[in-house]
Amino acid sequence: MARSSDLDVAYIARLARINLTEAEAKVFQKQLDDVLNYVEKLRQADVSHVEAAAHTLPIFNVFREDAPGDCFTAEQALSNAPRQANGLFVVPKVVE
Amino acid sequence: MTEKDLPALTIADLQSVLRRGDVSPREVIDALRARIDAIDPEIGAYLSLDMEAATQQAEKSNVDLPLGGLPLAIKDIINVMGQPCTCGSKILSGYRAIYDATVIQKLRAAGAIPFGKTNLDEFAMGSSTENSAVKLTRNPWDLSRVPGGSSGGSAAAVAADAAFGALGSDTGGSIRQPAALSGVVGLKPTYGRVSRFGLVAFASSLDQIGPLTKTVRDAAMIMNAIAGHDPQDSTALNEPVPDYAARLGRDLRGVRLGLPKEYLIEGIDSQVKIAIDTAVKQMSSLGAEIIEVSLPTTEYAIAVYYIVATAEASTNLARFDGVRYGYRAENPKDMLDLYGRTREEGFGPEVKRRIILGTYVLSSGYYDAYYLQAQKVRELIRRDFASAFEKVDALVSPTSPVPAFRLGERVADPLQMYLADIFTIAANLAGICGISVPCGLAEVDGHRLPIGLQFLGKALDEARILQIAHAYEQSTDWHKARPLIAAVK
Numbered sequence: 148m149a150r151s152s153d154l155d156v157a158y159i160a161r162l163a164r165i166n167l168t169e170a171e172a173k174v175f176q177k178q179l180d181d182v183l184n185y186v187e188k189l190r191q192a193d194v195s196h197v198e199a200a201a202h203t204l205p206i207f208n209v210f211r212e213d214a215p216g217d218c219f220t221a222e223q224a225l226s227n228a229p230r231q232a233n234g235l236f237v238v239p240k241v242v243e
Numbered sequence: 244m245t246e247k248d249l250p251a252l253t254i255a256d257l258q259s260v261l262r263r264g265d266v267s268p269r270e271v272i273d274a275l276r277a278r279i280d281a282i283d284p285e286i287g288a289y290l291s292l293d294m295e296a297a298t299q300q301a302e303k304s305n306v307d308l309p310l311g312g313l314p315l316a317i318k319d320i321i322n323v324m325g326q327p328c329t330c331g332s333k334i335l336s337g338y339r340a341i342y343d344a345t346v347i348q349k350l351r352a353a354g355a356i357p358f359g360k361t362n363l364d365e366f367a368m369g370s371s372t373e374n375s376a377v378k379l380t381r382n383p384w385d386l387s388r389v390p391g392g393s394s395g396g397s398a399a400a401v402a403a404d405a406a407f408g409a410l411g412s413d414t415g416g417s418i419r420q421p422a423a424l425s426g427v428v429g430l431k432p433t434y435g436r437v438s439r440f441g442l443v444a445f446a447s448s449l450d451q452i453g454p455l456t457k458t459v460r461d462a463a464m465i466m467n468a469i470a471g472h473d474p475q476d477s478t479a480l481n482e483p484v485p486d487y488a489a490r491l492g493r494d495l496r497g498v499r500l501g502l503p504k505e506y507l508i509e510g511i512d513s514q515v516k517i518a519i520d521t522a523v524k525q526m527s528s529l530g531a532e533i534i535e536v537s538l539p540t541t542e543y544a545i546a547v548y549y550i551v552a553t554a555e556a557s558t559n560l561a562r563f564d565g566v567r568y569g570y571r572a573e574n575p576k577d578m579l580d581l582y583g584r585t586r587e588e589g590f591g592p593e594v595k596r597r598i599i600l601g602t603y604v605l606s607s608g609y610y611d612a613y614y615l616q617a618q619k620v621r622e623l624i625r626r627d628f629a630s631a632f633e634k635v636d637a638l639v640s641p642t643s644p645v646p647a648f649r650l651g652e653r654v655a656d657p658l659q660m661y662l663a664d665i666f667t668i669a670a671n672l673a674g675i676c677g678i679s680v681p682c683g684l685a686e687v688d689g690h691r692l693p694i695g696l697q698f699l700g701k702a703l704d705e706a707r708i709l710q711i712a713h714a715y716e717q718s719t720d721w722h723k724a725r726p727l728i729a730a731v732k
Contacts, residue, residue, distance in 0.1 A: 154603050156599060159602050159603045159606070161583075162602055162606070163598050163602040164564070164579070164583050165583065165586040165595055165599070166583035166587035171595075175592075175595070175599060178656075178657050179599065179600055179603075181657075182600060182661070185545075185546060185549075185658055186550060186617075189546050189550075189617060189620055192543055194616065194620060197620075197622050197623060198622060199615055199618035199619050199621075209477040211474060219341060219342075224567075226339070226341055227337075227567070227569065228566075228567060228568060229566075229568075229570070229571035236566055238578060238581065239575050239577050239580075239581055240577070241578055
């Protein structure tokens with residue numbers, strides 16, 4: 148398992164699309180290094196004969212009829228939008 | 244029965260007076276409103292109330308329905324149409340739900356009235372409700388202490404007689420731990436027993452909705468209404484729902500209770516330990532067989548949780564991007580600036596920490612070492628419980644190693660806050676059910692602080708742990724103890 152110092156908080160925060168101040172990044176670095184040091188103990192567990200568990204219960208694919216049902220109107224879907232116009236979400240220009 | 248006495252009633256007793264016609268549902272709403280107005284300025288349990296809609300529903304409610312005319316508080320992470328759903332976060336300030344969660348539809352169909360939304364740690368991430376970006380919630384037993392979390396508003400409201408019952412959500416103990424610290428009953432159902440549709444997702448393989456109530460019977464009555472299959476949630480199990488309330492009343496004779504030896508950890512408060520030992524002796528004298536069991540993977544549970552839960556949270560919370568709903572940073576210069584600043588300004592520190600940790604453990608080069616390893620150890624934890632339940636009907640432990648701690652005492656050290664979840668977290672990882680019931684009062688600095696006893700049951704064995712918890716509860720008076728603040732007002 149990687150050493151906890153491998154975590155570069157500023158870099159990962161950029162991947163997660165969260166701007167951080169330098170001061171905040173520094174505090175998080177220390178706190179998350181502590182957490183990562185703590186989880187190092189998982190290396191001791193013998194998992195050589197174990198399949199990974201994404202779920203704990205025997206849940207399989209669930210199928211249903213592909214039938215149309217009720218859905219939100221455009222007005223409902225837009226009712227919490229921070230900015231909207233002409234029935235659309237408004238965002239900053241993406242393509243120059 | 245005066246209006247002033249109404250809020251102290253259990254759901255079962257309120258149902259009786261409603262059905263006898265001693266009071267009307269409208270009078271119940273008025274009495275609850277008066278109680279909340281009097282006491283919630285000191286407790287801070289509620290984030291929003293919709294008493295006008297509640298009054299309208301009360302006027303036409305049918306008290307013969309299973310929960311007819313019963314007002315219930317809802318953790319503010321469950322969508323109730325037309326009401327705010329802030330998740331305790333600035334990023335959802337101003338948001339109004341455009342649909343009812345399945346549990347809310349089911350409660351309405353049973354006649355219940357969802358009238359208000361309760362405070363929580365932001366996106367249910369925390370154990371003290373101090374991570375709410377909106378306000379502080381105080382423990383009704385000692386206003387300088389936390390109510391527990393993340394469903395701290397729901398627990399405090401029920402404890403202070405400012406709600407007859409409430410819904411919470413439990414990802415690593417967020418129903419059971421605040422129930423314990425606030426002196427109420429809290430049930431985390433089996434994963435898949437209750438639909439998650441309309442519950443804002445934190446960690447999708449761990450989250451479950453469940454009740455917080457004054458008694459075990461009340462929890463069973465709410466479970467009767469909310470459990471069951473839902474085509475809107477593919478993980479909601481298609482299994483029959485027993486009548487949980489009707490099955491209460493069996494005694495403890497012949498019940499096999501397991502004491503996990505790994506749960507005798509350092510750091511259990513001495514008064515908590517005495518209360519649990521006393522409860523176990525009492526159950527033994529009532530005919531239960533006490534058996535020592537082993538859960539060898541206990542030491543890994545918190546580590547597994549903080550990898551799995553943060554990984555799932557980092558993907559679930561990617562939807563909060565400032566585009567379709569919620570908060571948006573002002574004057575973004577481009578899309579990346581919009582995302583980065585919206586999430587910087589909209590999320591609090593604990594949510595940011597967990598998103599960053601979750602992003603890291605899923606990132607290329609670290610996925611196998613952290614996430615995959617954690618998923619494998621999770622399977623070992625599940626097997627531990629499965630073999631324990633071959634020998635016993637339920638496991639017994641403290642819900643929390645300590646009674647309610649002081650506001651501000653643990654916020655600076657996230658890891659210490661995480662470690663307090665040792666007794667509750669494994670149940671979520673294993674997908675099993677658990678319940679916390681009051682089992683004593685610690686004396687700390689001149690205040691009485693509630694202690695919680697936890698029973699864990701195997702998957703879909705809610706009826707069993709409700710029976711056991713009910714039998715224990717009825718043999719004590721702990722569930723009748725009320726915080727001083729309840730009497731003062």
